[in-house]
Amino acid sequence: MSRATLRDVAKLAGVSVATASKALNGQPQVRAQTRERVVRAAEQLSFSPNTLAQGLITQRSGTVGLLTSDLEGRFSIPILMGAEDAFGSDQTSVFLCDARGDAIREKHHLRALLSRRVDGLIVVGARPDTRLSLGELPVPVVYAYAPSDDPADLSLVTDxxxxxxxxxxxxxxxxxxxxxxxxxxxxxxxxxxxxxxxxxxxxxxxxxxxxxxxxxxxxxxxxxxxxxxxxxxxxxxxxxxxxxxxxxxxxxxxxxxxxxxxxxxxxxxxxxxxxxxxxxxxxxxxxxxxLNLEHLGRIAAQRLSAAMDGEPAAGVETFPVRLITRESTAPLR
Amino acid sequence: MSRATLRDVAKLAGVSVATASKALNGQPQVRAQTRERVVRAAEQLSFSPNTLAQGLITQRSGTVGLLTSDLEGRFSIPILMGAEDAFGSDQTSVFLCDARGDAIREKHHLRALLSRRVDGLIVVGARPDTRLSLGELPVPVVYAYAPSDDPADLSLVTDxxxxxxxxxxxxxxxxxxxxxxxxxxxxxxxxxxxxxxxxxxxxxxxxxxxxxxxxxxxxxxxxxxxxxxxxxxxxxxxxxxxxxxxxxxxxxxxxxxxxxxxxxxxxxxxxxxxxxxxxxxxxxxxxxxxLNLEHLGRIAAQRLSAAMDGEPAAGVETFPVRLITRESTAPLR
DNA sequence: CAGCGGGCCGAAAAGGTTTTCATAAACGTC
DNA sequence: GACGTTTATGAAAACCTTTTCGGCCCGCTG
CATH class of the missing domain: 3.40.50.2300 (Response regulator)
Structure with missing residues (x-):
């Protein structure tokens, strides 16, 4: 399996890269027949667009960073799953970073993520206590589980x-x-x-x-x-x-x-x-x-998406927990 | 916090982008004094290089995909931690994808990852049974925990x-x-x-x-x-x-x-x-x-790095487990 | 028949970086 | 003082895609 570029597709279909791009992206100004040719060429070469290049021009990488403090802890995982789930995999992929509770490592990861031009950040703490804000960043951030100490940040916590x-x-x-x-x-x-x-x-x-x-x-x-x-x-x-x-x-x-x-x-x-x-x-x-953590993760993803679309939020949102009834409780008779 | 580009840095330092690039990347053909100026300019603008653009030209994204089948299961996590740990965070970041044991979702994630031009892939199964190979891909793959059914793939399993x-x-x-x-x-x-x-x-x-x-x-x-x-x-x-x-x-x-x-x-x-x-x-x-899973994850990362550097491997490698002695066993006296 | 509008298509710029190659300056040698 | 060498710098191409805009051809209108 090699790496076909849009140029290759265009050449095979006998059109310019511009039309090839439009054909593949469903732009209207291209004849049905032409589009068909392009699509077939793309399939034939098993073309898959280079997201890096796309990100370069659209100024959106289609990625978010998930900064957690303790992966082994059982709380991060459901949140992470909810978040990963809420971003459709074709739209947005998530970078996982575990800082292991170490501030230095966190700074490190943060730099790397910003360098990768993530569109947003979810920070999930190890325990529900307040944590230090990451401060002002060029991308929106939402804190989950552990709230930020800065009320200007958006934090999502369980009740x-x-x-x-x-x-x-x-x-x-x-x-x-x-x-x-x-x-x-x-x-x-x-x-x-x-x-x-x-x-x-x-x-x-x-x-x-x-x-x-x-x-x-x-x-x-x-x-x-x-x-x-x-x-x-x-x-x-x-x-x-x-x-x-x-x-x-x-x-x-x-x-x-x-x-x-x-x-x-x-x-x-x-x-x-x-x-x-x-x-x-x-x-x-x-x-x-x-604790409904998976739900918390999903909401975190939604809030982050909203913020990336220019609808930022702030403050602490508290989410309800729910009772799971099994057999260790029952009415006194 | 805004977004400075190399152009901005170059302008501020009074040099061309070419020299700015060289200065920041430690290339030798630049005067110490010039380098100094550039570095200072970069700091002043809190410049961080756009990894997408870098990846575009170096043909290396500096990312790998981690495709797991069940995140909630306790086996993926240590492997994942080991792998994440072995790739230094500044070198390589990992995309986390949970297919939830669903083949369709896996295909989906796979497409997305390839589109993102990951440099390699780690596939970790939910249980130690043999799983279907992903087949021939444009990037190296290593299977961890659950071995691939194709002996041409590299699989890492516990003993x-x-x-x-x-x-x-x-x-x-x-x-x-x-x-x-x-x-x-x-x-x-x-x-x-x-x-x-x-x-x-x-x-x-x-x-x-x-x-x-x-x-x-x-x-x-x-x-x-x-x-x-x-x-x-x-x-x-x-x-x-x-x-x-x-x-x-x-x-x-x-x-x-x-x-x-x-x-x-x-x-x-x-x-x-x-x-x-x-x-x-x-x-x-x-x-x-x-089971030493964290170690398995680290090795997976190493093998993947090796494969990305052109030293592919194949077959099934089995890793030893170890005894943890606590108090539920003791010599008969 | 001239002019015009609409439908399709392609050329080119843009995005941010690295790398190659040419150029310029400075230096040393005879 | 001419020439070769070294050293430092910059211009430009390349990576791959999207998008804007201009151009072409066609059919239609007056």
């Missing part, structure tokens, strides 16, 4: 407060009244926000947290186990546990199981993240909150 | 047979003699290969599988649990279980725990994949086999 509310709301609807909250690192805004949503929703029903306070700790199964043991000792009458992540929820379930406490009949458990390998395979399968 | 051997070898060294193997879907070559390696290694010590045969099933915790229950009923004297994946291993551990069978003192358990969220958080943490 963690709402997620906390939603979890508690569900538990209350299940008739639970003694609800505890075990969650991760208090240094994460995600942990704080979810906890705040939970407390607020409890207060609306005149309730407080079982166990007296939020159990902050780490984002791990081990912490889920440890906290649950302590909780059971201190507050054995607990009838529901809201875990700040599915990992923690797995630890919670594990200890409940070990203690022969039935889930959901005696204690209901709800997780967070809908990380399917954890939530779907647990015993029983875990009710949890889904 | 599943060796992985099976390694797992059993470790268990034997721990003094275990009654070893069972519970694994996933027999339709996966990965399952077959790992089982084969296991059986071979056992035979070398004159052993057979405890439980009489390989327990094929599904790649899920639930199957791990179910199979373990059946196994314990049939062969209660088992002293080690080799699970075909970490998910399965989690199910195995779960049932052993439930049955109050101590791990590793009475039964040792080894997993496969080193999926850290599962293997690292289990009780006890899981000894397992790591």
């Amino acid at each position: 963690n407060v709402g997620g906390g509310r939603l979890a508690i709301d569900h538990l209350i609807r299940c008739g639970r009244r003694r609800i505890a909250h075990i969650t991760g690192d208090p240094g994460y805004s995600a942990a704080q926000d979810r906890a705040r949503g939970a407390v607020e929703r409890l207060a609306e029903d005149g309730l407080g947290l079982a166990g007296g306070e939020v159990w902050f700790g780490m984002w791990s199964e081990a912490w889920g186990r440890g906290a649950t043991r302590m909780l059971l000792e201190r507050t054995p009458e607990v009838d529901a546990i809201f875990a700040g992540s599915d990992e923690i929820a797995r630890g919670v379930l594990d200890v409940l199981h070990e203690e022969r406490i039935e889930v959901p009949s005696r204690v209901a458990v709800i997780g967070f993240d809908n990380w399917s390998v954890l939530a779907g395979n647990s015993r029983p399968p875990l009710t949890t909150i889904d | 599943n047979v060796g992985g099976g051997r390694l797992a059993i070898d470790h268990l034997i060294r721990c003094g275990r003699r009654r070893i069972a193997h519970i694994t996933g879907d027999p339709g996966y070559s990965a399952a077959q290969d790992r089982a084969r390696g296991a059986v071979e290694r056992l035979a070398e010590d004159g052993l057979g599988l405890a439980g009489g045969e390989v327990w094929f099933g599904m790649w899920s915790e639930a199957w791990g649990r179910g199979a373990t229950r059946m196994l314990l009923e049939r062969t209660p004297e088992v002293d080690a279980i080799f699970a075909g994946s970490d998910e399965i291993a989690r199910g195995v551990l779960d049932v052993l725990h439930e049955e109050r069978i101590e791990v590793p003192s009475r039964v040792a358990v080894i997993g496969f994949d080193n999926w850290s969220v599962l293997a690292g958080n289990s009780r006890p943490p899981l000894t397992t086999i790591d």
Whole structure:
């Protein structure tokens, strides 16, 4: 397979490159018969237009950069998939860059992307906390998951407060009244926000947290186990546990199981993240909150497209999360 | 931030574009003082060369395509990271395309990538089974994880047979003699290969599988649990279980725990994949086999670079896996 | 029949860079 | 002072495509 250029096509079809171009691009000022000849020539040579050259004259490369901080983390991927999906592959291709959480590497990638004349940039953070703005750039940028610290930028984030509310709301609807909250690192805004949503929703029903306070700790199964043991000792009458992540929820379930406490009949458990390998395979399968990240990625792509078409936006947009009901929660009978 | 061209830089420095180009690219035939002037002008305008234009004349776009079949799957990501890492970001950027296992979409992406004049292609499959070759293309291709069915292509795969051997070898060294193997879907070559390696290694010590045969099933915790229950009923004297994946291993551990069978003192358990969220958080943490996928990705990038520089390769290269020792295995005392 | 408008087509410029080749200047040698 | 050499610079072509604009031919109108 070689590399045919438009010149070759034109020559084979017996026309000029100008008409060949117009014929292939569906411009009207070319006779049907001529167009036909050109199209056939193009097929015969399996011609594919050089996007670099096109980009040079149209001043649009048809590419965007996706700058992520941690690829291995599970949050970037769905966003990335949503974004990749929303840009039709024939219209726009995405450059993937993983900065590995390193500011130097990020600068590096940024330079490279601008040199490649990307039409726009999506920046997705590793955790939902505010991150430094990239500053003024010659192309539009949208921040996803982790908002920028500059309100002049456009940031798209998930509603963690709402997620906390939603979890508690569900538990209350299940008739639970003694609800505890075990969650991760208090240094994460995600942990704080979810906890705040939970407390607020409890207060609306005149309730407080079982166990007296939020159990902050780490984002791990081990912490889920440890906290649950302590909780059971201190507050054995607990009838529901809201875990700040599915990992923690797995630890919670594990200890409940070990203690022969039935889930959901005696204690209901709800997780967070809908990380399917954890939530779907647990015993029983875990009710949890889904962050809708793929949707977030799609919206990011749309907003970016709009900005590239001259309709910029700014501020922080918050997107709702949703409840995934499985078997670890059920109404008290 | 605007967009300075080389012309602007040249004008500001009071030279021609030709010398400006040479100055910035470190060509020798330019006076030090002149170079200095040009460099300063470039900085002042924060000039960044248009890679599209460069690619047009050098006939190298400095980009490669990464065509994956399932992004959400956990196997593509490490490979992708390794590859992205091996191409220095300033040299080569990678276009990410997820075909979602759909042949049509793959064709689509392929056309787009070729149109973008990528210098090469890495194709990473969703599962280690042989996949269809893309056929003859104008750029070099390397297949990673899933080998191509065409021996004229270059494929890079992990050594599943060796992985099976390694797992059993470790268990034997721990003094275990009654070893069972519970694994996933027999339709996966990965399952077959790992089982084969296991059986071979056992035979070398004159052993057979405890439980009489390989327990094929599904790649899920639930199957791990179910199979373990059946196994314990049939062969209660088992002293080690080799699970075909970490998910399965989690199910195995779960049932052993439930049955109050101590791990590793009475039964040792080894997993496969080193999926850290599962293997690292289990009780006890899981000894397992790591596929070294990031390394595979790096090698893929290297082989591709070599091919782009005119040193093509063909055939299937198999890469060793490695044992990750945690606490679910230990010598019998 | 002159003039005119419309339909098709091609020549040429543009986009930003690299590279080749010619030119100019400076220098050293006899 | 003439000539060959080296060194530094610039003009122009090339990469591939799109788009503008001018030209040609045709048929139609007056």
